[in-house]
Amino acid sequence: MIPVFMIFAFYFIFSEGISAQQEDQTFVTHTGAVVKTSGEVLDPVYQVSEVEFDPDKYLREFNYGRVSTLENGQTLREFTIIAEDDRVQEISPGVFYNVWTFNGTVPGPTLRATEGDLLKINFINNGSKEHTMHFHGIHPAEMDGVFEIVGGNGGRFTYEFEAGPAGVHPYHCHVMPLEEHISHGLYGVFIVDPKEGRPAADEMVMVLNGFDTDFDTENNFYAANTIPFYYQHHPIQINKDELIRVYVVNMVEFDPINNLHLHGNLYQYYPTGTDIIPSEFTDMITLSQTERGIMEFKYQYPGKYLFHAHKVEFSEKGWVGIFLVKDNIGIKE
């Protein structure tokens, strides 16, 4: 009996040590240590992944619609938005999730108009479920996208209203169960510029969002613009002394708050963007669901500056990025 046990014991002790040597790979940890492995690297932060959605493109892309002028002189902007709910997208390296999209992306396109413009949004629902578009802002009841359910597989509806008030607003699907439709990705940003316009700036949109990939009503990933850790790996390039304007919209579900902390600087904050006087000069604001605002700042010194949720859990699950401030090249004054 004893020899049998000994054989067992030795087998258990030494079997793990016998494995073929492979070419080593290395990766860098959060603390900067370099680690070697004979296997594969599981790295949502540093790996360059071929994600379908391009956060760089989304950041500075504004959709002004097809513009024409009506007889009364009013500007008409027409948009076509197509909803789908069958897309499976790699939202973090190696993690695939069924996203529901407006025009193929999460978030949907950033729609932009000037206060007083007439908007015509041709909504086509190519999904398998019912969807709508609900815009925050001022509009008639029947344009609210709550009771006007648009059926799937080609259902249509045209939303028609005047843009206003000036500010940054979200739009999202408003079909029940609402949380499901929003957390799957049916939301986007709607910017209304004041008639007199805002000062020239390097403008960008950041939608703070998250994904509950295992459906336990807790987010597994957080991000600014969908892809966790993306702007940490691909810093957002900005110019020293140039005015930066960030339209921030918090679309995170399941968590009561989100926030944005800027390193090495403070920003003028305009809640909802409806007022031209900032409410605060700060490096930290806290946003509840669909709270949003405009941040304006300039960097005096070149270099890398972190921005992230100061709810550290969110930043450690992807909502973190870097501004790379460059030294006065191609500055627009």
Added chain:
Amino acid sequence: MELDNNKSKVKVVVSGIIPFFFIILMMAYIFGPGAGLLDFGVALPEITIEKVDFIESEIQATIRNTGPIPVEIAMADVNDRIQPSAIEPDRFLERYETALVRIPFEWNEAEPYAIGITVEDGTRFEKQIEAAAPALEPTLDLAIFFAIIGTYVGIIPVMIGLLWLPFIKKINKSKYHFFLALTVGLLLFLGIDSIEEAIEVSKENLADVFNGILLVATVTALSFLGLYYAGEKLLKKSESSRLTKPVAIALMISIGIGLHNFGEGLAIGAAVGIGSIAFSTFLIVGFALHNTTEGIAIAAPMSRERKVIGKLAIMGMIAGSPAIFGAWVGGFVYSPFSSVVFLSIGAGAIFQVIIIILNMIRVECNNNLSSAAVVSGISVGMVVMYLTGILI
């Protein structure tokens, strides 16, 4: 005549084959292409984090694909915070395949941690660790330490128990039967204890896919049957060899107890391995105490033998030394699956020994198991074990 014979042979073969034909037909109907009978819906990935080791600046998780489909590992986290990490040999796991996930992390001793693994569809699997403690490295010093612990828990108590032999030798037949029955009581308790332990380990650490309770039942039954068969052979042989029947029985008891003590060693090694020093001390004291009764169990059937000292020493070793090997395995390479299997084998062995001893008493008592000596012996045995057991 010849023709008839052939004809009936063909009949036999055909009648044996026909049911197979229907089995194939039935399977084709259930599983075959286009069969719509079975629709199990979406097969979901499942992985189990079987073991977590804390080494210098790194947490290592041994994971196994315990679901019905191959999985691809996407990510690791500590306390639900995503960490860059490595997986060896690779991220693709076939069914039941294991991999080692290495998470560089400056962990703090004695703090609790939750280790999470996310697969390609975004599902996260988690294991809670009550208190981080450095993983044991299989050093010679530690091996010697475990050997000493094993000796104190296994060999020495059993040897102490054997010292009751001269006492048992001097008593009359019914008192002797009392002690044999006492052995049965002790063993019965140990058998139940082993099963309980095996089920507990399987519940806490084994993936559902292994179906812990049925695994315990199956291994226990198989080990019982296997050892029963081997035991009967051994007893038959003992009639025609130098090995006497009581010695053969005592040997079987030693083997059964040895397997049980291996399980106890596993428990101690694993407790030291996960760093719960207080718990391991508790186990050591408790096991050491109640293992002295195991010596009585071995000594009782041998009491009518002469020149037993050498044999008893060997049996003491057989019963006691597995505790050492158990401690090594438990401390250095703990695997919930192997410990469930060992504990179940031990339970089967113990039940087999119980049957053998009851047989022995029945033969000696003219087919009567209901004497006061037997009933009180079994009862006292169980009560003694219970009382020493609650010390653990």
